[in-house]
Amino acid sequence: MMVQNSIPTLERFGFGFLIGSEWRPAQEEFGALPFIYGTLVSSLIALVLAVPVSLGIAIFLVEQAPQKIARPIAFMIELLAAIPSVVYGLWGIFVLAPFIRNHLGVFLQDYLGWLPFFQGRLTGIGMLTAGIILAIMIMPIITAVVRDVLEAVPSTQREAALALGATNWETTTIVLGNAASGIAGAVVLGLGRAIGETMAVTMVIGNSPQISTSLFEPANTIASLLAANFAEATDRIYLSALIEIGLVLFLVTFVVNALAKLLILSVTRGNSRTA
Amino acid sequence: MLKKTNLGKFISIGLASIVAFGLACSGEKLGQGGNSGSNSGGTMRLQGSGASFPKPIYEKWVNEFGKINPNIRIDYQATGSGAGQKALLAKTADFGASDDPMSDEDLKNAGGDILHIPTVLGAVVLTYNLEGVKEPLKLSAQTISDIYLGSIRKWNDQRLKTDNPTLNLPDAEILPVYRADSSGTSAVFTDFLSKTVPEWMEKVGMNKQPSWVTGVGVGAKGNDGVMGQVKQTPNSIGYVELTFAKENNLPAAQIKNKAGEFVEASLESVSAAAAASVAQMSDDLRTQITNADGTGVYPISSYTYILVYKEQPDTVKGKALADFLWWAIHDGEKYVEELHYSRLPADVRKRVEGKINSMASGGKPLRQ
Numbered sequence: 001m002m003v004q005n006s007i008p009t010l011e012r013f014g015f016g017f018l019i020g021s022e023w024r025p026a027q028e029e030f031g032a033l034p035f036i037y038g039t040l041v042s043s044l045i046a047l048v049l050a051v052p053v054s055l056g057i058a059i060f061l062v063e064q065a066p067q068k069i070a071r072p073i074a075f076m077i078e079l080l081a082a083i084p085s086v087v088y089g090l091w092g093i094f095v096l097a098p099f100i101r102n103h104l105g106v107f108l109q110d111y112l113g114w115l116p117f118f119q120g121r122l123t124g125i126g127m128l129t130a131g132i133i134l135a136i137m138i139m140p141i142i143t144a145v146v147r148d149v150l151e152a153v154p155s156t157q158r159e160a161a162l163a164l165g166a167t168n169w170e171t172t173t174i175v176l177g178n179a180a181s182g183i184a185g186a187v188v189l190g191l192g193r194a195i196g197e198t199m200a201v202t203m204v205i206g207n208s209p210q211i212s213t214s215l216f217e218p219a220n221t222i223a224s225l226l227a228a229n230f231a232e233a234t235d236r237i238y239l240s241a242l243i244e245i246g247l248v249l250f251l252v253t254f255v256v257n258a259l260a261k262l263l264i265l266s267v268t269r270g271n272s273r274t275a
Numbered sequence: 276m277l278k279k280t281n282l283g284k285f286i287s288i289g290l291a292s293i294v295a296f297g298l299a300c301s302g303e304k305l306g307q308g309g310n311s312g313s314n315s316g317g318t319m320r321l322q323g324s325g326a327s328f329p330k331p332i333y334e335k336w337v338n339e340f341g342k343i344n345p346n347i348r349i350d351y352q353a354t355g356s357g358a359g360q361k362a363l364l365a366k367t368a369d370f371g372a373s374d375d376p377m378s379d380e381d382l383k384n385a386g387g388d389i390l391h392i393p394t395v396l397g398a399v400v401l402t403y404n405l406e407g408v409k410e411p412l413k414l415s416a417q418t419i420s421d422i423y424l425g426s427i428r429k430w431n432d433q434r435l436k437t438d439n440p441t442l443n444l445p446d447a448e449i450l451p452v453y454r455a456d457s458s459g460t461s462a463v464f465t466d467f468l469s470k471t472v473p474e475w476m477e478k479v480g481m482n483k484q485p486s487w488v489t490g491v492g493v494g495a496k497g498n499d500g501v502m503g504q505v506k507q508t509p510n511s512i513g514y515v516e517l518t519f520a521k522e523n524n525l526p527a528a529q530i531k532n533k534a535g536e537f538v539e540a541s542l543e544s545v546s547a548a549a550a551a552s553v554a555q556m557s558d559d560l561r562t563q564i565t566n567a568d569g570t571g572v573y574p575i576s577s578y579t580y581i582l583v584y585k586e587q588p589d590t591v592k593g594k595a596l597a598d599f600l601w602w603a604i605h606d607g608e609k610y611v612e613e614l615h616y617s618r619l620p621a622d623v624r625k626r627v628e629g630k631i632n633s634m635a636s637g638g639k640p641l642r643q
Contacts, residue, residue: 229457232358
């Protein structure tokens, strides 16, 4: 059905739809590249920030913390996953954006300003803000799943490792190795949510279809574009373009997931060989 | 294992509630669609959807009208002008609402006569976040256009200083904020700039969703989105409906009108714009009143419309709708000013009365 509805733009723009970088509904010019770029980069920022933190929390909760502390913390983290994305978006506008504008951004420009990522003007709204919001949103999901995966590793393994004289840390790495595919699954799940997030991103990313190396510049993602415009698209060709970009989102998700699966496969294979 | 069963339980509860919700909705639809349901069921429901520009006043009206007519319940959803037109055409709403009139093409393909009922007048204002600037900023169409096209980048630009000799404008970059979604507010704003600045006409033009210059400014969703962005970001400027600026205590710039005066958006200056344009109003009441002639006129003013089919499919609902519209432009007017909108000029209201009286069902007029 999506293909059928996007035939007008498919016929008119063909492959150019994917590589065009201008998105001007009024002039009936549609290029999806800035949105694909924005989707990938914002999700990547989110993963880079969220994965280490989530792993750390999950390991702490399962391997280190006593039950008394672990239970309430785990509960609170799962609660975080239930907060509606609009609330994250509002928090982004009112708390995170000013923080980035006045503190984090200034800090990054002072110390890492020579990198192209951290140049340009600081408005508090843009790719980095969106990435950080996404990271906070996917962190609870990844943490919760990783925690479950780690708990599923039989405790006999830990006992065996400890009995053989392994330190706590060495035991943890063994457990992690065995849980690798599950952890990777958790990451893919988080990635899926990051790619598909709409409202929170719309509210902080600046909604400007441009490709800029600077993370402080406004950008846009496919999901956020759809959220902001789908209800209002009255014109046939515009609607078709939006549906086609929805198809592109499918494609992007598929490719990213496939790549992630391949990565996991190679990682886990490597693990079983060394183990 | 325990986790798994918990998860399973959650999922089944979730599914159950979704199913229950679905049943409830479809049940409601049945009651709503059927004649008998709306007659005997006690309360009748009317569904409206459209512009966010008049949302505060429509909500007030719906509320007050509901107090007088407890058996009629009207739901208004501010989905945006474009969505309002679409909902009316798809007949998922009993009335649509839009800031800019429907196009000739859409009207032709509507499968029935659609009436434009102007309800109130509003203004689009330029609001800004400038610390230490107390007096209102003065802007002309040219400077607004330059800011949004990216040729004025700093607040202390000479072009801004010329219009504002007394203000201490900072040496800071301007962040223009615009609407990322399709919107009647954008249509009014760009209509004004297109009429007055040739460069704007050429580069951006008049549109509900214009193509903004890449690299200049940020987009936000909805009047409240723009509001939030401006409120939160120092040295930003954005355009919103007057009510939103007033309720958030944000300043509104004075805009230079055709007569060369800098005018603040107010009930009087918006009414003046309407009065100056009465003569140009076409028979179907569709009109744009930006950049109107005359003195004391606020140049970015606009009517906002409720859209209804002239021929109503359901007599009872049609009657309720016609009564509501009649009430709104008469008794409802007393709520208009407190929400910073302006009343219709007297001659326009006369013509609107005629339109409401022409609403019919099964060949019979709905209002007697």
